[in-house]
Amino acid sequence: MASPRITEAKGILAARLREIRNEASLTGRSLASRAGWHYSKVSKIEHASQMPNENDIRVWCRVCDAEEYVVDLIAAVRNIDSMYTEWRRLEATGLRHMQESFNPLYRETQQFRVFQHSAVPGLLQTAGYARAHLRTVIAFRGIPDDLEQAVRARLRHQEVLTSGGKRFMFIVGEQALRTPVCDAEEMSAQLARLAELTINMPQLSFGVIPARGRPALMPPENFWIYDDNQVRVDTIPGQYRIKTPTDVALYEKAFSALADAAVYGQAARDLINATADELRGT
Incomplete structure (x- = not known):
């Protein structure tokens, strides 16, 4: 079972990605289409049921014209992967x-x-x-x-x-x-x-x-x-x-x-x- 702090961190990351998509005025399906993903992937990431990898973050930010957030978001992914022992x-x-x-x-x-x-x-x-x-x-x-x-x-x-x-x-x-x-x-x-x-x-x-x-x-x-x-x-x-x-x-x-x-x-x-x-x- 994931620790509460890791669950919270995943939720914060998911919410931030959803916010970036909304700021770009894209639907989940349109983002998935432009990224070349199955339409359900965006929903899974935004509901924290699937962790994005570093390439997912780069693609998400590129499609949303928000590449200035890549460094912080990739750091967040790495942080979640290794944050708790x-x-x-x-x-x-x-x-x-x-x-x-x-x-x-x-x-x-x-x-x-x-x-x-x-x-x-x-x-x-x-x-x-x-x-x-x-x-x-x-x-x-x-x-x-x-x-x-x-x-x-x-x-x-x-x-x-x-x-x-x-x-x-x-x-x-x-x-x-x-x-x-x-x-x-x-x-x-x-x-x-x-x-x-x-x-x-x-x-x-x-x-x-x-x-x-x-x-x-x-x-x-x-x-x-x-x-x-x-x-x-x-x-x-x-x-x-x-x-x-x-x-x-x-x-x-x-x-x-x-x-x-x-x-x-x-x-x-x-x-x-x-x-x-x-x-x-x-």
Whole structure:
């Protein structure tokens, strides 16, 4: 069964194609005739019972004299084809392989923009924090226990932070500093690590949205933007990869709004250190 988000994406694509046909003042039968298709194909595509392929999109736009929409519509088709992967398939052999599946993407990406509201992003986690977090995932999902291998794979990701030529922008909610993912000693080490990231790292910016801050919007999901062509959104059952240019641009706009609401440098360190003091009871 298709996920609700994929069904919704198919419906949006179908509606957009119908709109383009109507703007061209063509009936479904006339479009099909000019395209050299069976007359029922247009109806099936517009009712989302048949997915158009990339050539269908090109022909549809050519017949409707709307070729300026080809790039976005083909991106939408590709996005639907690859947008959703169930965690149970990625994690079938344990978390190490799932962690390693990100390696090619991390090597190829030059700019990372990451928003996480209530947890520290994996690229910034200490070993103790990563171990506690992945242990929870293994227990919750009931998957093979390869905890130590998964932790090592996650920490190896962090080599990209110093690989040269890449840029990283991380935004977290203040709740990420407070969520007790691990014990007090390990949380203190994690907070110290985050404080270090606020100084002397020209390739990386780390911002915190104060709990009393008022960003222009607060997205319901965490998201990672890779360069300007792909967004990853993690949900409980699976992972979405969003590649449609207009959708990616919307996430970029959301990230800019969140970045404007965050504090950096000394102000971020003050929040981090205050949280660490509370943790120590001082």
